[in-house]
Amino acid sequence: MTLERTADVVVIGAGVQGCSIAYNLAKMGVKDVVVLEKGTICSGSTGRCGAGIRAQWGTEMNCRFGLAAVEKFEQLHEELGMDCGLNQSGYLMVAYKESEFDQLQKSMKLQNSLGIDTRVVSYSEAREICPGLAADDAVGFTFHNRDGHADPFLTTFAYMEAAKRLGVTFHRFTEVTDVKTVSGRIAGVVTNRGEIDAPVVVNAAGGYSQIIANMAGVRIPNFSERHEIIITEPVEPGVCPPMLMSFSGNYYIQQRPHGSIIGGCSPEGHPEDYEMGSSWDFLEMMSRTFIKLLPRTKGVRVVRQWSGLYNMTPDRQPILCEADNVKGFFLSCGYSGHGFMFGPISGELLTQLIIGQEPWIPIDMLHYSRFERGELLVEPAVV
Amino acid sequence: MSGRQEDIVICRCEEITLGEIREWIAKGYETFDELKRVLRVGMGPCQGRGCREMILREISAKTGAPMADIDPGTFRPPAKPVKLAVLAEGGDK
Ligand SMILES: Cc1cc2nc3c(=O)[nH]c(=O)nc-3n(C[C@H](O)[C@H](O)[C@H](O)COP(=O)(O)OP(=O)(O)OC[C@H]3O[C@@H](n4cnc5c(N)ncnc54)[C@H](O)[C@@H]3O)c2cc1C
Ligand code: FES
Numbered sequence: 001m002t003l004e005r006t007a008d009v010v011v012i013g014a015g016v017q018g019c020s021i022a023y024n025l026a027k028m029g030v031k032d033v034v035v036l037e038k039g040t041i042c043s044g045s046t047g048r049c050g051a052g053i054r055a056q057w058g059t060e061m062n063c064r065f066g067l068a069a070v071e072k073f074e075q076l077h078e079e080l081g082m083d084c085g086l087n088q089s090g091y092l093m094v095a096y097k098e099s100e101f102d103q104l105q106k107s108m109k110l111q112n113s114l115g116i117d118t119r120v121v122s123y124s125e126a127r128e129i130c131p132g133l134a135a136d137d138a139v140g141f142t143f144h145n146r147d148g149h150a151d152p153f154l155t156t157f158a159y160m161e162a163a164k165r166l167g168v169t170f171h172r173f174t175e176v177t178d179v180k181t182v183s184g185r186i187a188g189v190v191t192n193r194g195e196i197d198a199p200v201v202v203n204a205a206g207g208y209s210q211i212i213a214n215m216a217g218v219r220i221p222n223f224s225e226r227h228e229i230i231i232t233e234p235v236e237p238g239v240c241p242p243m244l245m246s247f248s249g250n251y252y253i254q255q256r257p258h259g260s261i262i263g264g265c266s267p268e269g270h271p272e273d274y275e276m277g278s279s280w281d282f283l284e285m286m287s288r289t290f291i292k293l294l295p296r297t298k299g300v301r302v303v304r305q306w307s308g309l310y311n312m313t314p315d316r317q318p319i320l321c322e323a324d325n326v327k328g329f330f331l332s333c334g335y336s337g338h339g340f341m342f343g344p345i346s347g348e349l350l351t352q353l354i355i356g357q358e359p360w361i362p363i364d365m366l367h368y369s370r371f372e373r374g375e376l377l378v379e380p381a382v383v
Numbered sequence: 384m385s386g387r388q389e390d391i392v393i394c395r396c397e398e399i400t401l402g403e404i405r406e407w408i409a410k411g412y413e414t415f416d417e418l419k420r421v422l423r424v425g426m427g428p429c430q431g432r433g434c435r436e437m438i439l440r441e442i443s444a445k446t447g448a449p450m451a452d453i454d455p456g457t458f459r460p461p462a463k464p465v466k467l468a469v470l471a472e473g474g475d476k
Pocket of ligand 1: 012013014015016017018036037038039040041042043044045046047048049050051052053174175176177204205206207208212227228229264307308309310311332333335336337338339340341342
């Protein structure tokens with residue numbers, strides 16, 4: 001497919017963010033939307049993620065984003081015409097320290113005030129929710145039954161297919177090598193396959209978004225961090241239906257609908273790089289966590305191990321805004337490990353900003369200028 | 384093409400037929416990694432040992448590219464499935 005010379009909007013990156021933005025733009029009637037992807041669709045972080053979706057957050061903004069995301073996922077199959085593999089078995093949060101349990105309960109109060117029905121559950125109830133669980137060393141649990149996970153590939157492909165039906169063009173193996181600006185306005189992009197002139201360019205390049213921003217002369221403090229993950233062979237369903245998550249325990253573990261169990265944690269020493277290798281240390285540590293938490297998985301085999309990038313910001317909150325020094329240059333990045341679940345909702349909100357509407361959840365605090373002003377949005381609930 | 388041929392199961396681990404593979408190749412999912420993401424082929428316990436060759440041959444037939452030029456997709460560790468208990472003890476590095 002030859003590359004267009006011009007477009008109304010160029011979206012850089014075809015992960016869940018780029019595909020959701022492209023779909024929402026087309027749905028709102030924007031013509032000539034072109035998505036450029038240096039690899040194949042969903043080959044970045046989205047295709048490597050745990051795909052958990054939750055409303056159990058610790059700040060009002062994240063709770064509102066999280067609840068809106070849950071609600072969007074609940075009707076996504078109908079809206080996009082393709083099954084996204086949504087599985088709502090809840091998130092079971094596990095606290096091993098009193099201070100951690102206090103924080104979970106504080107967050108729960110906030111969540112409840114915003115219409116999220118999180119509740120404290122006892123250890124025996126936790127074992128009913130998660131039959132394979134062994135956590136007698138835990139001090140408390142909270143649970144929200146509408147949390148869950150979806151299939152990251154199917155979700156992204158569903159957005160792409162729906163966007164294509166609305167006239168959006170996708171170019172794979174097309175790498176943006178420069179971003180053109182003219183006196184404080186965006187002018188277009190340069191790629192390995194030619195140039196496209198466009199009055200609006202969206203940076204949805206995930207782990208590479210700081211490189212794209214740099215090309216446009218926009219400074220953002222994002223950096224990329226490698227996170228690893230493993231998956232087992234399929235086992236009988238019902239071992240670990242909910243997502244088990246613990247901040248002090250440093251893990252998230254969940255069973256996929258076809259029976260495999262998937263698990264990850266925050267890396268030690270946080271390797272800041274663009275490498276996506278796999279390590280023995282992680283495999284060993286994660287295997288220990290599995291066996292301790294789900295003793296009946298002892299004889300289960302690990303079939304695959306991989307890694308992907310978290311695009312981090314100093315306050316672990318995303319950047320969702322228009323650049324102030326380059327008009328027409330929009331950013332949706334820095335999701336710091338929770339950008340899959342926010343994809344459907346941030347795509348909608350950024351579209352509203354691009355077409356000049358008021359985003360229905362305010363996003364002004366997600367401008368990158370907060371870092372210069374030192375107004376960080378600190379979220380206590382992240383792994 | 385006879386219906387029977389389309390019903391042949393190519394990826395036994397994930398129970399994916401030749402017909403499904405051809406359908407998605409026709410929709411533009413024409414690399415092994417793209418088929419893997421949409422159909423889960425190659426993600427089973429055998430890690431594609433049982434289906435990769437046949438799928439690459441289908442891609443080659445559809446795109447006209449010689450087998451040698453087709454990207455076989457990413458190979459991910461471990462090379463063979465290993466029990467969690469063995470890995471937790473340090474495995475055999
Ligand atoms: C191990 C792991 C577990 C995770 N678990 C969860 C979870 O449970 N829940 C959750 O919500 N999130 C999770 N995440 C985070 C989530 O994966 C990301 O936040 C999300 O996928 C970001 O989507 P994206 O579209 O912004 O980025 P990506 O999916 O990375 O898409 C960006 C795309 O841009 C392309 N690109 C980059 N540079 C260029 C260029 N110059 N030209 C053209 N294209 C370019 C890339 O190839 C890529 O495909 C996890 C991440 C990892 C690594
Ligand atoms: S036969 Fe396809 S993954 Fe095993």
